[in-house]
Amino acid sequence: xxxxxxxxxxxxxxxxxxxxxxxxxxxxxxxxxxxxxxxxxxxxxxxxxxxxxxxxxxxxxxxxxxxxxxxxxxxxxxxxxxxxxxxxxxxxxxxxxxxxxxxxxxxxxxxxxxxxxxxxxxxxxxxxxxxxxxxxxxxxxxxxxxxxxxxxxxxxxxxxxxxxxxxxxxxxxxxxxxxxxxxxxxxxxxxxxxxxxxxxxxxxxxxxxxxxxxxxxxxxxxxxxxxxxxxxxxxxxxxxxxxxxxxxxxxxxxxxxxxxxxxxxxxxxxxxxxxxxxxxxxxxxxxxxxxxxxxxxxxxxxxxxxxxxxxxxxxxxxxxxxxxxxxxxxxxxxxxxxxxxxxxxxxxxxxxxxxxxxxxxxxxxxxxxxxxxxxxxxxxxxxxxxx
Ligand SMILES: Nc1nc2c(c(=O)[nH]1)N[C@H]1C(S)=C(S)[C@@H](COP(=O)(O)O)O[C@H]1N2
Ligand SMILES: [Mo]
Numbered sequence: 001x002x003x004x005x006x007x008x009x010x011x012x013x014x015x016x017x018x019x020x021x022x023x024x025x026x027x028x029x030x031x032x033x034x035x036x037x038x039x040x041x042x043x044x045x046x047x048x049x050x051x052x053x054x055x056x057x058x059x060x061x062x063x064x065x066x067x068x069x070x071x072x073x074x075x076x077x078x079x080x081x082x083x084x085x086x087x088x089x090x091x092x093x094x095x096x097x098x099x100x101x102x103x104x105x106x107x108x109x110x111x112x113x114x115x116x117x118x119x120x121x122x123x124x125x126x127x128x129x130x131x132x133x134x135x136x137x138x139x140x141x142x143x144x145x146x147x148x149x150x151x152x153x154x155x156x157x158x159x160x161x162x163x164x165x166x167x168x169x170x171x172x173x174x175x176x177x178x179x180x181x182x183x184x185x186x187x188x189x190x191x192x193x194x195x196x197x198x199x200x201x202x203x204x205x206x207x208x209x210x211x212x213x214x215x216x217x218x219x220x221x222x223x224x225x226x227x228x229x230x231x232x233x234x235x236x237x238x239x240x241x242x243x244x245x246x247x248x249x250x251x252x253x254x255x256x257x258x259x260x261x262x263x264x265x266x267x268x269x270x271x272x273x274x275x276x277x278x279x280x281x282x283x284x285x286x287x288x289x290x291x292x293x294x295x296x297x298x299x300x301x302x303x304x305x306x307x308x309x310x311x312x313x314x315x316x317x318x319x320x321x322x323x324x325x326x327x328x329x330x331x332x333x334x335x336x337x338x339x340x341x342x343x344x345x346x347x348x349x350x351x352x353x354x355x356x357x358x359x360x361x362x363x364x365x366x367x368x369x370x371x372x373x374x375x376x377x378x379x380x381x382x383x384x385x386x387x
Contacts, residue, residue: 031066031284039063040285040292043346044130044383051133056083058214059133062283065297065334068119068137068326069207075136077214078124080249081169081186084234088210088218093148093202097162097240100153107218111204113151114143118201118224119328121299125227125254125273128376132281135299137332140222142203146196148238154192158240161195162247163188163221166234171248188230189245190223199224202235224330225301227273227375229254259369266369275301278361279377280308280335280353285384292342292386296320296351298333303355310337310351317352342386350381 033039042063052058058077060070088107095103121137149161165186173180190200203222204211211217216233223230229249245251254273259266278300286293298308309317323334335351354360364378 030064033286034288037286037288038387040287040342040384040386042130042285042382043385046130049131059131060136062132062135062281062297065283065295067334068139068328068331070136070138072206072209072212072215075138075206075215076124076134078134078228079167079186079233081167083213084166085213086166086218086234091218093219093235094237095148095152095240096237098155098158098242099240100155101151103148103152105148107204110143110148110202110219113147115141116144116201117141118330120222120224120330121332122222122226122228122231123276123279123299125229125374128373129281129378129380130382132283132297132380134228135297135332138207140201140203141205141208142201142222144198145200145202145221146198148202149196152240154196154240157242159192160189160241160243160245161192162239162241162245163190163230163232163235164237164239165216165232166236184247185236186232186249187245187247188221188232188250189247190230194223225275227276229273254374255372256370256375257372259371273374277301277375277377278303278353278355278359280351280361281380282310282349282351282382285339285349287342287386290341292339294320294337294339294349296335296337298335298353300353300355302329303357303359305333306354306356306358308333308335308351308353310349312339312349313347320351344386347384347386348381349384350379352379
């Protein structure tokens with residue numbers, strides 16, 4: 001499957017959708033154990049692990065990873081202001097602000113603009129060891145954002161494109177002497193060039209089915225290769241403006257604080273959460289006879305990989321075998337490694353990925369000066385107990 005949303009693909013996938021509907025996306029299968037195969041437990045996994053810690057939160061049990069399509073009811077879900085219920089029949093997307101032609105589009109009108117498909121994964125920027133459960137991957141269908149923005153016609157001074165969700169919440173007003181709150185929507189923005197680039201799209205389906213309420217029904221923004229925060233769910237309005245958008249979730253939340261030594265002095269640098277930092281982790285280990293099978297996940301911003309390696313205890317780094325079914329540019333990549341003669345007892349397994357620019361997933365020590373927990377892509381040392 002092609003990952004780029006070219007006009008040709010658009011036409012092709014529209015036709016394919018019309019012909020076969022949602023058929024074609026294989027069903028999810030839980031990892032099956034072969035005769036004699038047993039799961040090797042992780043001793044660093046939390047005893048009280050609960051994949052659904054609250055009605056509006058769900059993590060994906062990464063130990064069950066098997067392939068490309070995370071089913072909707074297993075896809076992680078997280079949001080700040082609860083789940084709005086939207087009626088698809090009366091839903092409208094507004095495109096407003098510095099545009100030649102403000103638009104109001106129904107869901108049907110949006111669907112008629114395109115049905116491009118892309119296999120992609122993303123994680124919440126807060127996703128981290130030991131469980132790494134704020135991650136998912138699937139086939140998304142939608143309309144290139146560019147198509148909608150071109151239709152509205154961005155004015156020359158439209159420098160910032162803001163995306164508002166339907167979800168609202170009270171925010172305390174700062175710089176006021178008495179406590180006071182106002183209700184605001186979840187909002188995120190993209191700079192004009194990024195918004196008009198080929199890849200961001202407005203998704204209305206996951207794995208061939210309409211988005212569920214949790215995933216942002218009926219429409220959400222997807223920015224391929226970026227962390228989850230910009231993927232605005234329950235999208236109700238796209239607003240073009242000249243000024244930078246300084247809403248809470250854009251300008252105050254989702255920041256990384258990292259120290260950099262400059263001329264012997266620590267400088268504190270704050271950066272915005274955008275592209276997914278190269279990450280790999282061991283997700284599952286099983287044993288059959290003497291040998292163990294290690295399965296892991298790699299996710300990044302789409303930069304091609306150079307290598308993925310694993311290390312058992314203090315042994316040498318060893319190359320893994322990449323799963324030939326997980327090759328989509330922005331999708332997660334799965335890997336396997338055969339751990340020969342895995343002896344009974346406690347062991348550690350760590351993986352590290354390197355991309356073609358030479359960037360190597362950092363060790364925990366190398367990320368020591370990153371003081372906030374977002375973008376935590378360390379080489380995760382997994383602890384296991386072989387029976
Ligand atoms: N409208 C809206 N969109 C949102 C959010 C939100 O709170 N409201 N949370 C963001 C964050 S932080 C993440 S990680 C992803 C999670 O997407 P998912 O629930 O489909 O996994 O949605 C993003 N989009
Ligand atoms: Mo997130």
